[in-house]
Amino acid sequence: MRVYLLAPDLRTRGGFEAQMSALAAGLAAEGVQVFVAIREAVAPDHPYWQRMQQAGVTLSAPPAWLARLLDPPLAWRQASMRLLLALCVPLLLLAALADRLRRGRSWARSWQGAVGWLHGRFGRWLFADGLSWWLWRRLDRARRRWPPDLVDVQHSMLPGGLVYADDRGLPLIYTEYGAPDEGLASVWAGLCPVIGRADAIIGRAQASLDGLQRLCGPIPPGVVVPNAVTSAPADDALRPTHPAGPAPGPVIVTAVGRLAPEKGPDLLLAALRILHEQEMAGESPAGALRVVFAGDGPLRSGLQAQAAAWGLAPYVEFSGAFADLAPIMQRTDIVAHPTRNDGRSVSVLEAMAWAKPVVATRVGGLPELIEEGVNGLLTPPDDPAALAAALHRLAQDPDLRRRMGQAGRARFLAGDFTVAAMVKATLAVYRQIIVQKSAVGSHP
Template identity: 40%
Template sequence: MTRTLWTARSGAGRRAARTTGAPPALWVATAARGGIHGYTRALEATPLFTDWQVERLVTHDDGPLPRRLSLFARGAGTLLWRCLSARPSLVHLHSAAYGSFARKALLLWAARGVFRVPTVLHLHAGEFETFYGACPPLARALVRATLRRADRVITLSPALAAAVTRIAPGARVTVAANGVALAPAARVLARRAPRVLFAGVLIDRKDPVGLLRAWAACPRPPGARLVFAGDGPLRADLEALAAELGVSRSVDFRGWLDPAGVAAEMDQADILALPSHFEGQPLSLLEGMARGLALLSTRVGGIPDLIEDGVSGRLVPPGDPGALSAALAELLSDQDARARYGAAAYARAAHAFDIRRTWQSLDTVYRTLAQGAPRGPHD
């Protein structure tokens, strides 16, 4: 069962805070399975969490509605108490769209508007502009006001930053790309039947159904396999569809895996496929890049900032089964192309998406906004 609040601190972080008197930073995020949870967990191992004595406050998870309501109420109460009794250096709120944005907006206005604590609103939603367009006029006004009220809005990609600026001119926007820990070198792919991996929640917007249909439609080398590492509402439908299409013997459903399990699947894969309709900057693609996998994805959200089509992977239009099947067939049939794409993806990750760059970007934002910034061994 997820705890409402837990802290990630080390001796080094405590020493830095004692030296400067800087109060902790407070992170507000979800514990639900998905990219935001993976992102926040990855950063717990960096100096950002130790230097700033980050306290992580969970206000949402995968549980039933009564539990989620209770978790949000308790989380909101904890946030208000922290702001009142031990004013944090800042409050960093991690948000998707729709209900996630509404919850984080409420907490942002409480922290910034009532207690005058500096706030960072971190947008992870690739479909944020679509969400805004679907809002009624009053809700749009509240979205704009919230974006402007935040001391800093962080986006994962320049495309999302431009969308935020279009929605709320005057919002203070900074791009801080997702990051991952890099493998020592790009992996040399084995000369064997290729394995295609989908790693993520099995939901409509990630289009695992489209991937399965593309798998069934394209020519496949003997022994090739498609692996779904994830769970979700489409799991049963996918298993039934695999049987209907006659490909059950070449498709594996692993269920939801912990980070070590996902890493093990990536170490066995040759191609990482994510044919999403909406994305911000998916960690699964970055993790594949960090291992030198060939990538197959779509031209949505921040994905084109990760993958250059024909150089570090293949990009196809979302919801285009013919293009997806053709690109998948190309990757399955050409070992040398997989190796080239994987090496280029690894080089791109090393240049732009090393997690060290991520935490340093956030540290720069914190030092700009917060009073009593820590001065430790990383200065």
């Protein structure tokens, strides 16, 4: 079996990138010939790139210099357009004058028409999606010597991959990792027609498939193949450091993930502020609680400044990017996941694997993992007050934390959230589509 996996990028070290690279390596281990094409440049020392290389996966991504050339910043494109307009002013004036004399239109309309012609003629090149053009060229070259049995487009942020497979008439699988955001209905309107022509859809959560159906209407057959935890701790690693009771010191609340708006780290910081305001009023001992942001991202500097402005700096730690989750989880008491949108979050699965109680928002596929009051607490999205109340409840009750953590661990073990299970279920979908396509092709 030959499979193309198409992905937009490998920018970070977690979430979708971890799952896609684990899937590619796992498929290769099962004897599948896997070709992974990444739309954007990838650092050669990226751990997931190296993981796939070592597994025998064929990889393709544009070199950094070419990616910069084909996908310059928007500001550069806009400046180039302004420069082109300035250089062409004499020609545009002549064209506008000729149009006015010939057609009798107002000067303003003739000038707008000349400028519009220039935008239409050259703007489509200046603002073209050069990286998708490169991806199509690379895939066409690969197909000539290595035709695929099917193409699996691994992210909605790669519309060019969906259009390519549809345009070339290749068997198409679309994998949805999150829960499609109805606030982006206009974006999905352009994707839904192509997704509707896919041969099958894999959703990382039932919420992924339900969201697609709400946005796109009837969709192809969907199968839930959950995310996997690439490295789950053994029981020995979960033994408490202080068997006689909770460790002395503050309760550690950890948020694992990228510091980006959709992950809601600002909500966790706002919840901590609420708890400290309650402490000042004598309502809550918030000083016994410390928040750790395990991850990096564009919001980091802003969050650090906000924590300092609110007087929370002594109670907040930014650990940055990490290679090993174990030291982080070993000191964690509660995992917070205040995301604004998610499927079956890998961070929540990892918390369950480590027997940690979870406080998360009731969005996407998270209620499929967290049973309210059993292995965690669910709060409304964008509600720091509710998040603060849930954190306070767990911070004050170590026995409840222990029971919820154990329930989460049991649920994780029963669910078989392993890479092997993810690969097996994905292969079953692939084989079914290949058999169906073969039967259609052989029908007289």
